Amino acid sequence: MEKLHTRMVQFSSNKFGNIVPIQAIPGHFVTSHSHVNYFIDLTMLKSSQEDAQKCAHALANQYKDIDSIDTIICLDGTGIIGAFLSVELQKKTPASEHKKIYVICPECANNGQMFFRENVEPMVCEKNVILLMATVTTGISIRRGMECIEYYGGNLKSVCTIFSAVADVDGIAVHNIFTADDIPGYASYQRRDCPFCKNNTPIEALVNSYGYSQL
Numbered sequence: 001m002e003k004l005h006t007r008m009v010q011f012s013s014n015k016f017g018n019i020v021p022i023q024a025i026p027g028h029f030v031t032s033h034s035h036v037n038y039f040i041d042l043t044m045l046k047s048s049q050e051d052a053q054k055c056a057h058a059l060a061n062q063y064k065d066i067d068s069i070d071t072i073i074c075l076d077g078t079g080i081i082g083a084f085l086s087v088e089l090q091k092k093t094p095a096s097e098h099k100k101i102y103v104i105c106p107e108c109a110n111n112g113q114m115f116f117r118e119n120v121e122p123m124v125c126e127k128n129v130i131l132l133m134a135t136v137t138t139g140i141s142i143r144r145g146m147e148c149i150e151y152y153g154g155n156l157k158s159v160c161t162i163f164s165a166v167a168d169v170d171g172i173a174v175h176n177i178f179t180a181d182d183i184p185g186y187a188s189y190q191r192r193d194c195p196f197c198k199n200n201t202p203i204e205a206l207v208n209s210y211g212y213s214q215l
Contacts, residue, residue, distance in 0.1 A: 004205060004214055008041070011182050013058075020045055020054045022163065022178050027204045028196040029212065032112075033138045035194040037187050039207045040163050040178075042134050045081070052080040055177060059132075059160045060088030062175040067157060068093065070127035071102040075145060076134035076209035079105055081162075085132065102127070106148060114148040125153040134209040136164040136174055137188050143169060 010021040023041040030036075045051045059081075063069075069089055074082040086101040102123040106114040116124060131145045142159055146169075149156045156172065164176040165188055180186040191197065205212040 004039070004212065011178070013178050014182055015179075016058050016177055019058055020051050020177070022182065024183055025212075028194075028201050029205050029207045030203050031137060031207055033140045035189045035191060035196065035203075036137065036207070037185065037196070038183055039205065039212050040135050040183075041211070042162055042209065043211065045162055046077050046134065047080070049080070053084045055081050055162060056084030056088050058177050059085055059175060060092065062160070063089065063092065063158070067128055068099070069101060069130055069157065070099075071104065071123050071129045071154070072132055073124070073129055073145065073149065073154075074103060074105045074132045075141065078132050078134050078162075079103065082132050085130070085160075106145075112144065114144060116148075116152055121152055124149065127154050128157045129154045130157060131159045133159065133161040134163070136161045136166055136169075136176075139166050139169040142172070142174070146170070146172070 004025050004027065007025050008023050010023055012018050012021060024038045025041065026038055028037065029039045045055055072082045072086055082103045086103050089101060104120055104123055106116055108114055129149055131149065133141065136142060146156055158175060159172055160175040162176065163178040164174045165180040166174055168174055203215055205214045
């Protein structure tokens with residue numbers, strides 16, 4: 001069986017150039033919400049100290065006029081980037097106004113519902129929140145995050161992600177480093193509309209923001 005990583009290709013960001021490369025594998029893949037023709041591999045960007053710091057710097061530069069942020073909620077294993085993002089945001093605040101920025105991750109129930117334990121709730125309730133994600137394909141995961149933040153009384157100020165195929169969700173801007181335009185031919189399909197399935201092309205792997213499981 002061919003190993004998918006042998007097809008790996010790299011792309012640069014149209015907005016940020018070669019600040020960090022993004023890696024992707026072309027093929028027929030299934031996420032929890034859609035079928036896609038590329039698996040976006042963000043392993044290095046989320047795991048490497050140097051790359052995570054560069055991602056945080058690029059994201060922070062998109063927050064010039066935003067109100068003071070209290071909390072960064074990290075999904076998809078973006079905790080390292082979230083920690084660096086908090087440092088970058090502090091740099092944009094006068095020293096006299098520096099305060100703690102919480103960097104937290106929700107837990108997820110078996111049905112995908114996000115929740116926080118009682119000891120973490122105060123870091124969300126009545127706080128200005130950034131929702132940090134690895135990839136956004138359809139916006140469904142963003143909506144789940146928005147519902148969670150609203151339930152716990154948080155004030156969602158913005159969403160940021162490394163890669164996003166959408167510009168906004170329900171009026172909330174999605175700040176990003178890479179978009180679908182950076183990956184020529186990138187496409188996401190509903191199951192019934194997937195051209196691979198219509199041509200009986202086998203699914204090659206189940207994918208999510210953590211990686212892929214080759215079939």
